[in-house]
Amino acid sequence: MAVLGIALLIGAIVALVATALLKHLRLRRQFAACPGPRSFPLIGNAAQLKMKPEDFMDQTMGTCMMFPAYPRMQNIWLATEPYVMLYGAEVVEVVLSSGKHIDKGFEYNMLHPWLGRGLLTSASTTWRPRRKLLTPTFHYDILKDFVEVFNQQSKILLGILRPFAESGKSFDVSTYIASCALDIICESAMGRSVNAQLNHQSDYVKAIIEINDIIHKRQKNPLSWPNFLFWHFGNGKRHAWCLEVLHGFTQKVIDERKAEIDKLGGMDEMMNALQDKRNNNVGDDDVDSKKQRLAFLDLLLDLVDRQQMPMADVRPEVDTFMFEGHDTTSSAMTWTLHLLGCYPEVQRRVHAELDALFGDDARDITFEDIGSLKYLECCVKETLRLFPSVPMFTRVLKHDQPIDGLVVPAGTQVVIVSYMVHRDPKHWPDPEVFDPDRFSPQQTAGRHPYAFLPFSAGGRNCIGQRFAMMEEKTVLAWLLRYFEVESVQRRDQ
Numbered sequence: 001m002a003v004l005g006i007a008l009l010i011g012a013i014v015a016l017v018a019t020a021l022l023k024h025l026r027l028r029r030q031f032a033a034c035p036g037p038r039s040f041p042l043i044g045n046a047a048q049l050k051m052k053p054e055d056f057m058d059q060t061m062g063t064c065m066m067f068p069a070y071p072r073m074q075n076i077w078l079a080t081e082p083y084v085m086l087y088g089a090e091v092v093e094v095v096l097s098s099g100k101h102i103d104k105g106f107e108y109n110m111l112h113p114w115l116g117r118g119l120l121t122s123a124s125t126t127w128r129p130r131r132k133l134l135t136p137t138f139h140y141d142i143l144k145d146f147v148e149v150f151n152q153q154s155k156i157l158l159g160i161l162r163p164f165a166e167s168g169k170s171f172d173v174s175t176y177i178a179s180c181a182l183d184i185i186c187e188s189a190m191g192r193s194v195n196a197q198l199n200h201q202s203d204y205v206k207a208i209i210e211i212n213d214i215i216h217k218r219q220k221n222p223l224s225w226p227n228f229l230f231w232h233f234g235n236g237k238r239h240a241w242c243l244e245v246l247h248g249f250t251q252k253v254i255d256e257r258k259a260e261i262d263k264l265g266g267m268d269e270m271m272n273a274l275q276d277k278r279n280n281n282v283g284d285d286d287v288d289s290k291k292q293r294l295a296f297l298d299l300l301l302d303l304v305d306r307q308q309m310p311m312a313d314v315r316p317e318v319d320t321f322m323f324e325g326h327d328t329t330s331s332a333m334t335w336t337l338h339l340l341g342c343y344p345e346v347q348r349r350v351h352a353e354l355d356a357l358f359g360d361d362a363r364d365i366t367f368e369d370i371g372s373l374k375y376l377e378c379c380v381k382e383t384l385r386l387f388p389s390v391p392m393f394t395r396v397l398k399h400d401q402p403i404d405g406l407v408v409p410a411g412t413q414v415v416i417v418s419y420m421v422h423r424d425p426k427h428w429p430d431p432e433v434f435d436p437d438r439f440s441p442q443q444t445a446g447r448h449p450y451a452f453l454p455f456s457a458g459g460r461n462c463i464g465q466r467f468a469m470m471e472e473k474t475v476l477a478w479l480l481r482y483f484e485v486e487s488v489q490r491r492d493q
């Protein structure tokens, strides 16, 4: 009996392995027509993979450059798992314009411990209604109120940078910009200041910087993907500490805000009180001015009040805004300054635009000013083209999808490499040249709608893109009203 049992078990294992192998070989035949670096059954391209996170970008971009021809699409294999990389506007459009392929790839799982199933990480079933619910939160009428936060934090940054400017010595501006962006999103998302610019020692500030670093490194290193390896041999312990601090802080702010609203008698009463304050035209210098503005958190709590969202979902959404809303903007602002510092003639045009608008007036920047800074906007967009803060993102195909004649099977992970889409010479002649005029109305007209994807495109694009552009333009305008920047490192170095 025992021998028969063992024989059956071995037979079952052999059958399972044989089925998986046949499926894998069939899949490989399906992808045979797709260009890509040479790979082998079962191990795929694993032997060529560089494991150091810092090599990941170079390797990905290098692989795309090896296959620059149309349709700008290639297939690589992570062991038995096929990935399709897309880096031409035409093929990207096929995937992003479909309302079906909106589920994210598996590397987003690494965000789940922190962000739960917030808007960024949620599956298509829960994402759709949530996106509909949250879209009005990012309407211009609401965003207008955050200009005050952008002004306040920019002025703090200006004060911090002034001694450096006066010394005339070079310094790394990125950490100061990152703290400013963190203060802005914290104030906007939670209505609470973490004071990152003036207090680097806060646990929340340390934890948010550290967890971003841990997650980015983990996403780029396949050896740390399995939970067991990550928690036991990787940065799991530090990750757990960060989570405790971040979740603890967000939850505390949510609870306190909820208690405040309840004390006032509910959300409607709070909105009315706010409206009264505005009608009475309480000035910007009023000590209570912060209370004149709603934070994203208040809008979420309003949805809870109206029973459109469960209370348990508030924290994941706030954490998502915190994650998506600071590293991205700070990277864009830092790169813009770097490029302006490399191209003095472009910077002179920015200064001229600012001088024409503000002259010697030290007044705050208004919502209308932001709209009229057209050339600065071109500079920010051209920076996002060359150095997109999110250089690639993934989707899982919901159904078999023909892409340029190849039927890519359902379940395949598609990597959209915006960094390389932005370097397609068909849509961007001399792609490496920094030329903000590419975004003038004349040059923008007629451009392929999927040729520029810093905020992704289609239904699941960035919900915070208007906020981001307004923030970046305000902070940069403040810095460039008072400073000239020079980059120590040139682009060709």
Ligand code: HEM
Pocket (backbone or CB within 6 Å): 104, 119, 120, 121, 131, 320, 321, 324, 325, 326, 328, 329, 332, 388, 389, 390, 393, 394, 453, 454, 455, 456, 459, 460, 461, 462, 463, 464, 465, 467, 468
């Ligand atoms: C320069 C700044 C920014 C860039 C380049 C950027 C870029 C992106 C990209 C590429 C995506 C799509 C990611 C994917 O499909 O996996 C995305 C999604 C998202 N972004 Fe941004 N983002 C920026 C700023 C912001 C800000 C300031 C916020 C919030 C205040 C924000 C909130 C979100 C959210 C919630 C999503 C998920 C949207 C959804 O799935 O429906 N982003 N962003």
